[in-house]
Amino acid sequence: MGALTTKGAATRQRIVEGAAETIRERGVMDTTLDDVRARTRTSKSQLFHYFPGGKEELLLAVARFEADRVLADQQPYLGELTSWAAWWAWRDRVVERYREQGRQCPLNVVMSQVGHSTPGAQAVVNELTLRWEAEIATGVRHMQAAGEIDPGIDPGRAAAALLAGIQGGVLLHLSTGRLTHLEAALDMGIGHLRDSAARLSRPYGAGA
Amino acid sequence: MGALTTKGAATRQRIVEGAAETIRERGVMDTTLDDVRARTRTSKSQLFHYFPGGKEELLLAVARFEADRVLADQQPYLGELTSWAAWWAWRDRVVERYREQGRQCPLNVVMSQVGHSTPGAQAVVNELTLRWEAEIATGVRHMQAAGEIDPGIDPGRAAAALLAGIQGGVLLHLSTGRLTHLEAALDMGIGHLRDSAARLSRPYGAGA
DNA sequence: CTTCTTTTGGACTTGCCGGTCCATTTTGCC
DNA sequence: GGCAAAATGGACCGGCAAGTCCAAAAGAAG
Numbered sequence: 001m002g003a004l005t006t007k008g009a010a011t012r013q014r015i016v017e018g019a020a021e022t023i024r025e026r027g028v029m030d031t032t033l034d035d036v037r038a039r040t041r042t043s044k045s046q047l048f049h050y051f052p053g054g055k056e057e058l059l060l061a062v063a064r065f066e067a068d069r070v071l072a073d074q075q076p077y078l079g080e081l082t083s084w085a086a087w088w089a090w091r092d093r094v095v096e097r098y099r100e101q102g103r104q105c106p107l108n109v110v111m112s113q114v115g116h117s118t119p120g121a122q123a124v125v126n127e128l129t130l131r132w133e134a135e136i137a138t139g140v141r142h143m144q145a146a147g148e149i150d151p152g153i154d155p156g157r158a159a160a161a162l163l164a165g166i167q168g169g170v171l172l173h174l175s176t177g178r179l180t181h182l183e184a185a186l187d188m189g190i191g192h193l194r195d196s197a198a199r200l201s202r203p204y205g206a207g208a
Numbered sequence: 209m210g211a212l213t214t215k216g217a218a219t220r221q222r223i224v225e226g227a228a229e230t231i232r233e234r235g236v237m238d239t240t241l242d243d244v245r246a247r248t249r250t251s252k253s254q255l256f257h258y259f260p261g262g263k264e265e266l267l268l269a270v271a272r273f274e275a276d277r278v279l280a281d282q283q284p285y286l287g288e289l290t291s292w293a294a295w296w297a298w299r300d301r302v303v304e305r306y307r308e309q310g311r312q313c314p315l316n317v318v319m320s321q322v323g324h325s326t327p328g329a330q331a332v333v334n335e336l337t338l339r340w341e342a343e344i345a346t347g348v349r350h351m352q353a354a355g356e357i358d359p360g361i362d363p364g365r366a367a368a369a370l371l372a373g374i375q376g377g378v379l380l381h382l383s384t385g386r387l388t389h390l391e392a393a394l395d396m397g398i399g400h401l402r403d404s405a406a407r408l409s410r411p412y413g414a415g416a
Numbered sequence: 417c418t419t420c421t422t423t424t425g426g427a428c429t430t431g432c433c434g435g436t437c438c439a440t441t442t443t444g445c446c
Numbered sequence: 447g448g449c450a451a452a453a454t455g456g457a458c459c460g461g462c463a464a465g466t467c468c469a470a471a472a473g474a475a476g
Contacts, residue, residue, distance in 0.1 A: 164390065
């Protein structure tokens with residue numbers, strides 16, 4: 001399946017996006033190939049033409065697609081965490097993203113239902129986690145260099161904690177419908193980093 | 209299905225536990241009623257006798273069962289968060305629980321796969337979240353009363369943040385196989401609370 | 417012992433859904 | 447225009463798993 005015409009690529013893309021939408025709405029478990037077929041106005045043979053591995057391969061493609069979207073949605077904020085204003089803007093962007101999205105979660109669904117089983121999907125999730133965490137960690141280092149965060153803090157670990165908070169917040173949003181947890185986790189995480197700076201200057205009695 | 213003999217109740221229980229085990233090992237998606245039947249040495253008619261609602265009702269029962277286990281596993285620590293030592297012991301208990309459990313997650317699986325769809329399962333998850341959060345919040349208040357946590361901190365919000373961190377940490381543990389995120393989230397969360405106390409006494413130059 | 421209820425066994429039905437296959441059309445290319 | 451490769455349509459298959467049903471065994475209760 002090496003060669004792909006323009007038309008072919010477009011169809012493939014349409015299938016992936018259609019599948020992603022369906023999955024977002026109904027979850028992996030309740031999404032059948034026929035659903036995808038109907039929504040994307042394609043035939044069975046097309047599905048298997050572009051995804052010879054069947055449902056599993058399609059799901060993997062969807063996972064990749066969603067993973068990219070997650071990070072893209074947080075730009076440009078995530079890539080520029082060089083001031084506290086940027087950090088809060090990022091925070092707001094994340095919260096807003098999930099508010100808009102309501103109860104449907106693009107990635108967590110794929111993550112928990114596909115990522116669990118197949119090694120291929122594992123890789124996708126792993127890479128996303130790594131990239132996401134790296135961006136946050138870079139932001140932490142920026143602020144450390146600027147003297148705004150205690151240099152004693154491990155950037156990687158701080159990023160891991162923040163990411164965990166986000167993931168959990170989203171998960172709880174899915175189950176409870178409230179964004180409280182996500183907000184609280186982000187506020188505490190960022191707040192902790194900011195407070196570490198205050199601790200730096202306080203011992204000498206300096207205000208800010 | 210009002211009357212239940214001793215034998216009947218035992219069978220019902222056996223089914224729920226067997227189903228829970230199977231689901232933990234293979235996930236909801238790959239668990240069939242026949243799997244449960246085989247493991248629990250029961251017949252089709254028994255399954256539908258005790259769970260007339262079929263698979264969905266059984267899944268709900270499993271969700272309840274697992275929800276109870278989650279909290280039970282954290283006792284007695286979770287119920288007695290009255291000293292920093294207790295907080296760290298609790299932290300270790302949580303981490304340990306998931307280390308033992310490996311990559312299988314009793315509740316997150318049920319949570320994301322069942323809780324999403326049916327309103328009944330939603331209620332189960334909601335109640336668990338509420339109880340869990342309440343216990344943590346109580347712990348925070350204890351420490352505030354003891355002057356070990358800044359009284360300006362909102363216990364409910366702190367509990368929400370911590371819980372989000374735990375959930376996310378577990379989720380990432382499922383996907384990546386590492387416990388780093390869970391540990392980092394807990395350490396940061398509890399560390400943040402503890403630091404708030406230091407901030408209290410620091411302005412006057414007192415050491416501890 | 418009888419009778420009614422609960423529990424159990426397991427064959428059978430039914431529908432769905434992933435996957436296969438081949439025929440046909442469209443497209444790219446010279 | 448003509449040829450090969452790619453794209454598409456859709457009938458068909460096979461298996462699996464949820465759910466139904468009836469009939470029989472095991473217990474309670476008097």
